Amino acid sequence: MATTLAVPVSEQLRQSATRGLDQRFGAAVASMLTIFSCAVNGYHPYAEDGGVYLAGVKRLLHPELYPHGSAFVMEHLRFSLFAPMMAGLVRGSHVGLTVVLLATYVASIWVTLFAGWQLAARCYESRAARCGATMLLAAWIGLPLAGTALMLMDPYVSARSISTPCTLLALVGMLDALQGEGRERWRGLALCVVSLLVAGVLHPLMAAYGLGFVLLLAAISVRKAGMRAVGTLGLCLLAMGIAWMVQETAAPESAAYLSVVMTRTYWFVGRWTWYEQFGLVAPLLILGMAGVHWQKAEGYCARRAPLVRALLARAAVVGGAAAMLVATVFARAELATHLVARLQPLRMFQVVYVVMIVVVGAALGERVLRRSAARWTIAMVLLGGPMLLAQWKTFPDSAHVELPGRTPKNAWEQAFEWIRDNTPVDALFAIDARYIDAPGEDAQTFRAIAERSVLPDSAKDGGEVSITPSLTAAWVEGVTAQRGLSAASDAERETRLKPLGVQWLVLERGARTDFACAYENSAVKVCRLP
Numbered sequence: 001m002a003t004t005l006a007v008p009v010s011e012q013l014r015q016s017a018t019r020g021l022d023q024r025f026g027a028a029v030a031s032m033l034t035i036f037s038c039a040v041n042g043y044h045p046y047a048e049d050g051g052v053y054l055a056g057v058k059r060l061l062h063p064e065l066y067p068h069g070s071a072f073v074m075e076h077l078r079f080s081l082f083a084p085m086m087a088g089l090v091r092g093s094h095v096g097l098t099v100v101l102l103a104t105y106v107a108s109i110w111v112t113l114f115a116g117w118q119l120a121a122r123c124y125e126s127r128a129a130r131c132g133a134t135m136l137l138a139a140w141i142g143l144p145l146a147g148t149a150l151m152l153m154d155p156y157v158s159a160r161s162i163s164t165p166c167t168l169l170a171l172v173g174m175l176d177a178l179q180g181e182g183r184e185r186w187r188g189l190a191l192c193v194v195s196l197l198v199a200g201v202l203h204p205l206m207a208a209y210g211l212g213f214v215l216l217l218a219a220i221s222v223r224k225a226g227m228r229a230v231g232t233l234g235l236c237l238l239a240m241g242i243a244w245m246v247q248e249t250a251a252p253e254s255a256a257y258l259s260v261v262m263t264r265t266y267w268f269v270g271r272w273t274w275y276e277q278f279g280l281v282a283p284l285l286i287l288g289m290a291g292v293h294w295q296k297a298e299g300y301c302a303r304r305a306p307l308v309r310a311l312l313a314r315a316a317v318v319g320g321a322a323a324m325l326v327a328t329v330f331a332r333a334e335l336a337t338h339l340v341a342r343l344q345p346l347r348m349f350q351v352v353y354v355v356m357i358v359v360v361g362a363a364l365g366e367r368v369l370r371r372s373a374a375r376w377t378i379a380m381v382l383l384g385g386p387m388l389l390a391q392w393k394t395f396p397d398s399a400h401v402e403l404p405g406r407t408p409k410n411a412w413e414q415a416f417e418w419i420r421d422n423t424p425v426d427a428l429f430a431i432d433a434r435y436i437d438a439p440g441e442d443a444q445t446f447r448a449i450a451e452r453s454v455l456p457d458s459a460k461d462g463g464e465v466s467i468t469p470s471l472t473a474a475w476v477e478g479v480t481a482q483r484g485l486s487a488a489s490d491a492e493r494e495t496r497l498k499p500l501g502v503q504w505l506v507l508e509r510g511a512r513t514d515f516a517c518a519y520e521n522s523a524v525k526v527c528r529l530p
Contacts, residue, residue: 022121029131030114033138037109040384041142042155042391042400044442045101046413050156051445052460053082057097058451060087068428068453068501069478072461075468081201082159098404101157108161112153113138115168116358122175123309124362132365133358135376139383140357142391145349146279147272152353155391159203166199167210167351174214175308178221209348212239216322217315236322243330243340250339257472260465261333263458267341268333269324280349283356284320287313290359309359316355323348342467397440411523412441415506416449418519419526423504429454430497431506433482436460438508440523446506455482455500486511497529504528 046054055073059065060083066073077083089100113134120133141153153164169191176188192214199207212235219231253261265271269280290313323345331341369375392400398410408414412435419429429452436443436459446454455478456465465475481496486508488496493513497505506524507513517527 025127026117026121026130026134027114029134030110030117033113033134034106034110036380036384037113037138037141038106038401040139040388040391041109041153042395043102043105044155044395044398044402044444045098045105045157046402046445046448047156047395047398047443048154048445048460049158049463050154051448052076052464053086053158054097054101054448055445056083057086057090058448060084061090061097062451064425065451066447066453067426069456069474070453071468071471071474072456072464073447075471076464079204080159082162082203085202086157096404102404105157105161108157108165109141109153111165112141112168115165115172116354118172119168119175119312119354120358120362122172122179123305123312123358124366125305126366128370129362129366131376132363132369133361135380136361136364136383137354137357139380139387142387143353143357144279145353146346147266147269147276148344148346148349149266150347150350152350152357155395160206163199163203163206163210164350166195166202167206167213168354170195170199170210170214171217171312171351174217175312178218178311179304179308205343206347206350209345210351213315213319213348213351216319217311220315220318221311232318236318236325239322239326239345240329243326243345246343247330247335247337247340250337253337253469254472256476257465257469260462260472260475261338261341263462264341264466267331267338267344269327269346270332280320280324280346283349283352284317286356287316287352287359312355313359316352319348320352395442398442398444410440410442410444411521412438413444413449414521415519415524415526416444416446419450419452419504419506422518423452423526425452427452427504428500428502429504429506430482430485430493430500430502431455431457432485432508433458433479435506452504455479455502457482490514494529502529 044050053076055066056077059070059073086097086100086104089104090097093100116137117130117134120130124130124133137152142155143152145151150160154160171192173188173191173193173195177185177192178188180188196207196211196214199210216232216235219235220228222228222231261267269277326340326345331338331345333341335341364379369379398413399406399408402408408417429446429450431446431454432438435441435446435457443459445460446452446457456462456471456475458479461471461475461478465471477500481500485493485505490513493505493515505515505527507517507527509520509522509524511525513527515527515530517525519526
């Protein structure tokens, strides 16, 4: 039985009368902070995983694209309805894909911040605390999650852009279902279920971890100590048991696939740097100390808000610790198979980080910033400034906010756009296998911008192969053919690329070649194989 607090009828009426006002105030705060958050986080629609998802959307809108190696464009779509949803929005809205992407990006940040406000509203009674929690979430929305290679929210649109706010709304709904009365309880349960279903059809893996956290929160909220301990321990043991079964039933891995796995260092916590590992421990320490403090100060059956935040903090600590245990035992590089590592159990820390940010931000707003406009302004600059500088450093040669219709600042993007406008749709390109790591490239993806087929690369296509082992042979062949392409001789290029059907290639500007190059800028040149 979940812990519920009896609320007098008069108090229920008062809460009902003020809830609408609080909702409107929260929506206004989220709207203002969305502008701030977008300005800090930037927008790079073609970068990293954003380009991977975008290529899939473009293929659905224009089936003639990517006739060569289409598996690297389409395989990830089999688990998600994200690409069909985005394609449907483009067709239904009759506006361009770039506009739909930008609108989705802004909307996803707004919903995330509003969900953060709602989460803080269940945990704190003062508006200063709620504003502080939402402000810190807006400032740190691009915060990396330790060494998981994930951020709270990416500076582009992906399935995680929608699954993240859905997971937070599911937590809000579960808290209402556990602590509410009457209709509030049923509305909360409906919100939780619908949010998890939406997240599940768009990003099943993140939805699964969100579901795990929600169930853990429900178990920790049980009032009877014995049942609470059995439920919590049972869920942790269930997670360990599932990981053991997955590992034991995993298919053998080939040597070629193993070479791909070893490039995904973020799967293995033992290969992280010390400060990345500290990024797992620190949130648990912060939340653990906060939970102990609240319990001593308020008692287990105190007012609703202190109880809710204590339960949420405990769920985050237990969930994070369980994820660390699963990763440490079953996601190690030296194991014979790596299916658990492929599932990346430490993604659970996305929710842990959000809870930590809500706790820290609320304390900042309630105890330090209060009603001082000057303090709020200084805090936003001090907290958002380092994140803004980090984004500038990550994308130094691209516009901070890449708006639709504007000529790209990045020279690699300029070349990819020229390719899109001046080469045949069925052309097959080659580019250095590690082009994404080249100086000034800023992880801008070729397929999404050029809209042309290309041999697989080491980074993003390597990530696709890591979750789709059947693509390993094609990936090894393509990466081998393109390795060190700019430093190779023309004879080597022909020997490697012609058997694969390549007609065009992208070389760094300083590369020596006698091939006819139809385009050249400060970074690259686009040449045709004879």
